[in-house]
Amino acid sequence: EVQLVESGGGLVQPGGSLRLSCAASGFTFSSNWMDWVRQAPGKGLVWVGRINGDGSSTSYADSVKGRFTISRDNPRNTVYLQMNSLRAEDTAVYYCARDYDGLSYWGQGTLVTVSS
Amino acid sequence: QSALTQPRSVSGSPGQSVTISCTGTSSDVGGYIYVSWYQQHPGKAPKLMIYDVSKRPSGVPDRFSGSKSGNTASLTISGLQAEDEADYYCCSYTGYSTLVFGGGTKLTVL
Numbered sequence: 388e389v390q391l392v393e394s395g396g397g398l399v400q401p402g403g404s405l406r407l408s409c410a411a412s413g414f415t416f417s418s419n420w421m422d423w424v425r426q427a428p429g430k431g432l433v434w435v436g437r438i439n440g441d442g443s444s445t446s447y448a449d450s451v452k453g454r455f456t457i458s459r460d461n462p463r464n465t466v467y468l469q470m471n472s473l474r475a476e477d478t479a480v481y482y483c484a485r486d487y488d489g490l491s492y493w494g495q496g497t498l499v500t501v502s503s
Numbered sequence: 504q505s506a507l508t509q510p511r512s513v514s515g516s517p518g519q520s521v522t523i524s525c526t527g528t529s530s531d532v533g534g535y536i537y538v539s540w541y542q543q544h545p546g547k548a549p550k551l552m553i554y555d556v557s558k559r560p561s562g563v564p565d566r567f568s569g570s571k572s573g574n575t576a577s578l579t580i581s582g583l584q585a586e587d588e589a590d591y592y593c594c595s596y597t598g599y600s601t602l603v604f605g606g607g608t609k610l611t612v613l
Contacts, residue, residue, distance in 0.1 A: 489539035489554030
């Protein structure tokens with residue numbers, strides 16, 4: 388059974404940093420692209436970025452480019468989202484998703500709140 | 504990376520069919536087969552319903568179907584059921600290894 392479990396969310400001040408983790412199981416992790424998607428309270432889904440299977444290629448939404456970095460540790464079956472220079476508008480639930488034939492599996496999400 | 508355009512809301516009675524549109528450009532929806540649809544119930548994670556325009560993942564009822572014409576993709580739900588009431592999002596590949604979502608459509612089953 389495929390499982391994705393996000394962690395690392397919480398309250399952070401504007402300008403601060405936070406690193407989210409997504410632990411995967413139930414599939415060959417290193418063979419799959421992984422994506423991060425966020426959803427501000429009461430708003431729609433917004434794609435954040437993605438990373439390929441061996442971690443050699445990443446891409447990002449313009450809104451986070453230069454501030455967020457996606458990485459992965461394949462032996463640990465974990466993908467990360469490093470978020471720097473956080474702004475109030477980054478407040479959202481952050482989901483990781485397995486990117487194979489669509490975003491085929493999603494975690495339960497972790498809430499990030501940027502506020503002073 | 505402008506969001507794809509979806510109607511804010513649609514509604515239908517049980518047993519009826521509804522169609523949700525998703526309009527983009529030739530740089531996203533019109534340019535690739537990688538259009539997918541997601542269902543999200545309140546407080547839950549999204550669930551993949553359609554990928555590659557019209558393919559259904561295992562376990563998704565065949566009441567859900569997808570299509571595309573030009574720059575507009577569509578999700579059709581036939582034989583509406585109460586449990587179909589949810590938010591629906593389209594998503595498209597945009598080139599340069601990026602994705603974009605639509606703004607979401609709230610489906611109400613009357």
